[in-house]
Amino acid sequence: MQLTDLEKAMLDGVNGRAKAAAMDLLVRYGEAVGAERLVETNNVAGAFNASTPSVRHIVDKGFDAVYSELNLDSDEIVEIPHMAVDTWQLITGIDNDNWKIQGVDESLITMQRESEAYLGERSINMCATCTPYQVGNVPVKGEHCAWMESSAVIYCNSVLGARTNVEGKESTGAAGLTGRIPYWGYHLPENRFGTHQIELDFPVHDMMDWGILGYFIGEMVEENRPVINNVLHHPNMIKLKHFGAAAASSGGVEMFHIPGITAEANSLAEAFGPNKPVEVFRFGQRERLETYQKLQSATDRKVDFIMLGCPHNSIEQVALIAELLRGKTIHHDTELWVHTPRAIKQVAERNGYLKTIEQAGAVVMSDTCPAISRRLPKGVRVIATDSAKQAHYLPAIANVQGWFGSVTDCVEAAITGSWQGGMS
Ligand code: F3S
Numbered sequence: 001m002q003l004t005d006l007e008k009a010m011l012d013g014v015n016g017r018a019k020a021a022a023m024d025l026l027v028r029y030g031e032a033v034g035a036e037r038l039v040e041t042n043n044v045a046g047a048f049n050a051s052t053p054s055v056r057h058i059v060d061k062g063f064d065a066v067y068s069e070l071n072l073d074s075d076e077i078v079e080i081p082h083m084a085v086d087t088w089q090l091i092t093g094i095d096n097d098n099w100k101i102q103g104v105d106e107s108l109i110t111m112q113r114e115s116e117a118y119l120g121e122r123s124i125n126m127c128a129t130c131t132p133y134q135v136g137n138v139p140v141k142g143e144h145c146a147w148m149e150s151s152a153v154i155y156c157n158s159v160l161g162a163r164t165n166v167e168g169k170e171s172t173g174a175a176g177l178t179g180r181i182p183y184w185g186y187h188l189p190e191n192r193f194g195t196h197q198i199e200l201d202f203p204v205h206d207m208m209d210w211g212i213l214g215y216f217i218g219e220m221v222e223e224n225r226p227v228i229n230n231v232l233h234h235p236n237m238i239k240l241k242h243f244g245a246a247a248a249s250s251g252g253v254e255m256f257h258i259p260g261i262t263a264e265a266n267s268l269a270e271a272f273g274p275n276k277p278v279e280v281f282r283f284g285q286r287e288r289l290e291t292y293q294k295l296q297s298a299t300d301r302k303v304d305f306i307m308l309g310c311p312h313n314s315i316e317q318v319a320l321i322a323e324l325l326r327g328k329t330i331h332h333d334t335e336l337w338v339h340t341p342r343a344i345k346q347v348a349e350r351n352g353y354l355k356t357i358e359q360a361g362a363v364v365m366s367d368t369c370p371a372i373s374r375r376l377p378k379g380v381r382v383i384a385t386d387s388a389k390q391a392h393y394l395p396a397i398a399n400v401q402g403w404f405g406s407v408t409d410c411v412e413a414a415i416t417g418s419w420q421g422g423m424s
Helices: 005-011 017-032 053-059 063-072 106-121 150-160 169-178 207-221 237-250 268-272 285-294 315-325 342-351 353-359 388-398 407-416
Strands: 038-040 044-046 087-089 180-182 196-200 226-229 280-283 305-308 335-339 363-365 382-385 401-404
Touching (some): 005 017, 044 169, 063 169, 087 169, 207 237, 207 388, 305 407, 315 407, 342 353, 382 388, 382 407, 388 401
Parallel strands (some): 305 382
């Protein structure tokens, strides 16, 4: 791989052992994927926090040891300096306030807080969400990034037109210290054109249908790049984040185009560039119904747990939930957790939404989600969620039955303790 003089100097240890270990990792990674060079990045979003019992034995050796082993894949413990470029912590394992409700051991939340203090001193921004673009990290079109988290990556590539592959803990750890990432995959313009065409025969409009459409498309195109044509109702950020998260779950999609809406597709021709569609799929009433049914893994209508906020909720979504819950009470056998970034939770508190939701008996969580933390309320058998991604993962992760539906259906289930959702 071709390195600049500065990169060679970092690799040779001129800028310290941590940057040398980081550069060594990036060169190994770049060579493994056939990258010819590195590219500069000033936008890194990864997972650095120590918040799980499995890392406790490393924490005993200090947080430099955690970073060295988990974020640099280094056998040697190196002293970690300030990040070289803007670096963000994505979602983490524990809600710093609601850890008791999550069933987290006190020693573990202490470890997470100490870890955050260590990372904060090294200028890693603790946004602690899978939606950094909702709380201030909004890369511009063409910007090279190094992001983890599939739902964030697909949003970054498609809606914003910035450029990232799905990175890992190690590569983001190395990118934060060097400001470099291998130049391959979605960093290359020629790898960003559409491959498959999706013709909408059904006028997809509400959030639930955008989730269903994403899930359908992921299954159809797998890891390719769909171009969605004939979109009659202009989607907003909320619908596109749900759509992308679903497509990335059922199929591993990292980029899509919607002509006239997403960043790199003013037209169908621009979306495909030099490519011809490999295949054309149609999405109509039948595909919509079949996909909705696939997302239902439950048969028991008695619901124990409702999860809202995957990807993390926007302030508009929190406001809607508060409105649906106003003056109501959650069923005594049911728990409702609403997930949103901590920065948005503060706005929700100022607006009174938080109070309304809590008065109904629900919990507003930040920093984490059940799929990442692997923590649900004790004894849960049946869940309901408005997220196709969560409906895909939670039954497998937590061995539960799952209902998928609209936010209104989910809130209704939380109030009655029973699933009555459906599709019109
Ligand atoms: Fe975010 Fe967790 Fe969903 S990371 S996208 S809330 S599974």
